Amino acid sequence: MESTYKPIAVIVGDVVDSTKLTSAQFEQLLERIKIIQTWISEGHSANAHSIERGDEFQSVVHDIENALRYTIIYRIGIKALGKAFDSRISFAIAANADLRESVSESMGPAFVLSGRGLSSLKNDQLLFSSDRITLTEYFDLLFKYLDKQLTELTARQCEVMLPMLRTNQGLSISELAEQLDVATATASKSLKASGWPLINELNHRFMEKVAGLKYV
Numbered sequence: 001m002e003s004t005y006k007p008i009a010v011i012v013g014d015v016v017d018s019t020k021l022t023s024a025q026f027e028q029l030l031e032r033i034k035i036i037q038t039w040i041s042e043g044h045s046a047n048a049h050s051i052e053r054g055d056e057f058q059s060v061v062h063d064i065e066n067a068l069r070y071t072i073i074y075r076i077g078i079k080a081l082g083k084a085f086d087s088r089i090s091f092a093i094a095a096n097a098d099l100r101e102s103v104s105e106s107m108g109p110a111f112v113l114s115g116r117g118l119s120s121l122k123n124d125q126l127l128f129s130s131d132r133i134t135l136t137e138y139f140d141l142l143f144k145y146l147d148k149q150l151t152e153l154t155a156r157q158c159e160v161m162l163p164m165l166r167t168n169q170g171l172s173i174s175e176l177a178e179q180l181d182v183a184t185a186t187a188s189k190s191l192k193a194s195g196w197p198l199i200n201e202l203n204h205r206f207m208e209k210v211a212g213l214k215y216v
Contacts, residue, residue, distance in 0.1 A: 009067035018055035086165030
């Protein structure tokens with residue numbers, strides 16, 4: 001067991017109406033979650049994950065400034081699979097974690113806060129909490145709007161936005177169009193319709209706020 005005072009982020013989520021998925025859809029979902037977790041591990045080698053019963057997922061994130069970006073990747077990565085797919089996600093940032101080899105056996109405030117947040121989700125599908133009350137309060141309303149925006153995205157809009165979130169550097173519109181094999185104008189129109197400019201701005205604001213956290 002590794003005890004660390006350094007803050008970590010914990011992302012925990014479950015799949016909406018997973019019991020209604022066919023066997024083929026469930027396999028598709030499981031493969032997508034594994035791919036997303038591989039992407040998150042590319043951000044920091046110590047990032048770790050678990051999948052429980054196939055429809056619940058969890059990630060421990062050490063590069064905490066990327067926690068929102070990873071959370072959005074989970075949400076739109078799953079939604080991109082089609083109308084039958086969506087998820088509820090709670091993520092938290094806190095210090096004093098007891099990290100074990102198994103993510104599901106690890107403990108600490110970030111695990112408690114994220115798990116409690118997921119249990120509290122009723123009508124919303126995204127929640128953020130932190131051991132820094134001011135940080136939680138600052139983003140509360142902003143993330144309510146973000147949740148609404150993500151919920152209204154089509155699978156195609158999610159698919160278009162996903163490559164933009166794979167890296168903090170982002171892609172140019174022409175690079176995105178090339179990846180998606182569509183016209184540049186089509187890629188640009190789809191991004192604007194998805195609300196990408198504001199989502200991207202919110203992600204960078206989150207990064208700046210979290211990067212400025214001081215745990216002494």
